[in-house]
Amino acid sequence: MRNLVLLAYFFIYFVWGANFVSTYYAIQYLPPFSMIGCRFATAGLILFGIGLFRERRLPRWEAVRPAIVQGFFLNVLGTTPLVWGQQYVPSGLASILVTTVPLWTVLMDRDNRQSNLRNPWVLIGLLLGMLGVLLLARDGVFRPGNVALHDYVAGLIVIISGTFFWAYGAIFVKKRKQSGGLFMNVAIQLFFAGSVQLVIGAVMGEWPLIHFGAIEWQGILALLHLILLSSVIGYVCYIWLLQHRSATEVGTHTFVNPVIAVSLGVILAGEPFTLSLVASLALVLVAVFLVRYHRLLGRNIKMIGRIRK
Secondary structure, three states, rough: HHHHHHHHHHHHHHOOHHHHOOOOHHOOOOOOHHHHHHHHHHHHHHHHHHHHHHHHHOOOOHHHHHHHHHHHHHHHHHHHHHHHHHOOOOOOHHHHHOEEEEEEEEHHHHHHHHHHOOOHHHHHHHHHHHHHHHHHHHOOOOOOOOOOOHHHHHHHHHHHHHHHHHHHHHHHHHHOOOOOOOOHHHHHHHHHHHHHHHHHHHHHHHHHOOOHHHOOHHHHHHHHHHHHHHHHHHHHHHHHHHHOOHHHHHHHHHHHHHHHHHHHHHHOOOOOOOOOHHHHHHHHHHHHHHHHHHHHHHHHHHHHHHHHH
C-alpha cells in the first residue's frame, strides 16, 4: 500500500507538473477545445476498456450519474479554462495561478467557513494569495510579446475561474461515496468531458483547422504525455488518493506542480524567469501553506506559548 501511495504521488507531483508545458506544445498544433477533447475522450476509451476487462460488466446508472457530474466540474469547467487560457498565458505562470485551488476550497467548506474566515492565518493566507495573483497580472509584465494585453488579462481571469470549479469538483469527489470500479468511474468522467469539449470545438469552428499530419514530434510527445501519463495514469492516481488519503494531504501537489512547471517552462519553452515571478510564486505558496495548515500552526503556537510560561 505504501509503495502504491508513493507512486501515485509521483504522478500527481511530477507528471502533472509537466502538464503545463505539454499543453503549451499541444495547442501549438491543435485548437484548445479539440485538443483537450481528444485527450480526455481517448483516455476515457482506454480506461473504459481496462474497466470492462477488470469488472466484466457495464456500469450501472447509479455509478454513471455522479461520474458525469465529477467530469463536468473537474474536467469541463476545471481543466478547459486552463487549456484555453494557456493560449495567452505562459505555462509556468498558469501553474502558479492553479495553486489558488486550496484557497477556493477553504471558502467552499460550508462546515468550517465561518471559523476559517475568523482565523488570522487564513485571512493572511487569502491576502497573500491575492497579492501574488495581482503581482502576476500587473501591467502584463509576464505577457508574451505576441499577445495583446486584453487577451493576456482574459487568460488570467479564465484560468482562475477554472480553479474555482476544480475546487468544487474535488470537494464533490471527496464527499460523494463512489459506486462502481475506479477505472470505469474515471473512464466515464473523462469520456463525457472529452465528448463535450469536442462538440464545443466543432461549434467554435475548430475542426477544419485540425491537420494531424502537420503535428511535429514535440506535439506528438506532448499529446502522448497528456493522454497516457497525465490522464490515464495520473488522473486515476488522483481520484484513488482522494479516496484513501485526506483532501489536504492530496492537495499538497499544488506546492510541487508550479516548481516543476516553471522550471520546464524556462528550460523547454524559453519562458521568462524573473525576480517578480519568484516573488509571486513565493507569495502564493506561502498563502496556500497558511490556508491549508492554519490549524496546525495555531496548535504549535499555543504549545510554544505554554512551554515559555
